[in-house]
Amino acid sequence: KAGVTQTPRYLIKTRGQQVTLSCSPISGHRSVSWYQQTPGQGLQFLFEYFSETQRNKGNFPGRFSGRQFSNSRSEMNVSTLELGDSALYLCASSWTSGGAGGELFFGEGSRLTVL
Amino acid sequence: AQTVTQSQPEMSVQEAETVTLSCTYDTSESDYYLFWYKQPPSRQMILVIRQEAYKQQNATENRFSVNFQKAAKSFSLKISDSQLGDAAMYFCAYRSADGNQFYFGTGTSLTVIP
Numbered sequence: 001k002a003g004v005t006q007t008p009r010y011l012i013k014t015r016g017q018q019v020t021l022s023c024s025p026i027s028g029h030r031s032v033s034w035y036q037q038t039p040g041q042g043l044q045f046l047f048e049y050f051s052e053t054q055r056n057k058g059n060f061p062g063r064f065s066g067r068q069f070s071n072s073r074s075e076m077n078v079s080t081l082e083l084g085d086s087a088l089y090l091c092a093s094s095w096t097s098g099g100a101g102g103e104l105f106f107g108e109g110s111r112l113t114v115l
Numbered sequence: 116a117q118t119v120t121q122s123q124p125e126m127s128v129q130e131a132e133t134v135t136l137s138c139t140y141d142t143s144e145s146d147y148y149l150f151w152y153k154q155p156p157s158r159q160m161i162l163v164i165r166q167e168a169y170k171q172q173n174a175t176e177n178r179f180s181v182n183f184q185k186a187a188k189s190f191s192l193k194i195s196d197s198q199l200g201d202a203a204m205y206f207c208a209y210r211s212a213d214g215n216q217f218y219f220g221t222g223t224s225l226t227v228i229p
Contacts, residue, residue, distance in 0.1 A: 031215055042221040056216050102215060106160040
């Protein structure tokens with residue numbers, strides 16, 4: 001079974017631009033979560049989507065948005081990029097949203113550099 | 116909001132020795148899950164071990180075991196017979212029983228010395 005796939009793996013943008021990251025979850029998984037990972041901050045929760053609905057949202061500005069499609073694939077978008085948005089963006093999928101079990105399966109991440 | 120604290124940014128261990136990584140968390144909930152994830156350099160994060168808060172027995176997965184102290188809100192990871200492949204960043208994480216938002220610590224970078 002294929003794992004969580006994130007594209008692109010690496011990208012460089014300049015301040016003010018926008019970026020779209022894509023995530024394909026493990027087949028059968030309906031929950032997709034996004035995390036921002038920066039040195040010293042660990043992983044910060046961005047949002048979770050389950051069956052095309054945003055279930056939960058972290059404490060990030062409105063420049064960060066996401067969506068999920070009917071095939072469970074998800075995209076996240078960051079508009080008006082700032083230098084501080086440079087980070088590794090991790091996507092994780094799980095077959096449930098809450099409840100028993102529910103470990104996250106992570107992709108390799110998309111490393112965004114903002115110049 | 117729940118918080119997870121890993122007070123050891125870096126740890127090192129001799130190959131074949133045992134090392135313990137510390138994690139504490141803060142919550143008012145009684146039912147939740149705790150996890151240790153491993154992130155090797157430039158590779159994806161994988162689950163090492165999971166503990167359900169309602170279970171008093173400490174979880175064990177081969178060379179990996181936890182010491183779960185619910186009253187103290189402590190969840191340490193013990194790695195026995197350390198191997199070179201154990202070198203990675205280790206993250207402690209908390210998840211509520213009824214939600215899917217994970218709270219992660221800032222990580223502990225483990226070096227294994229041959």
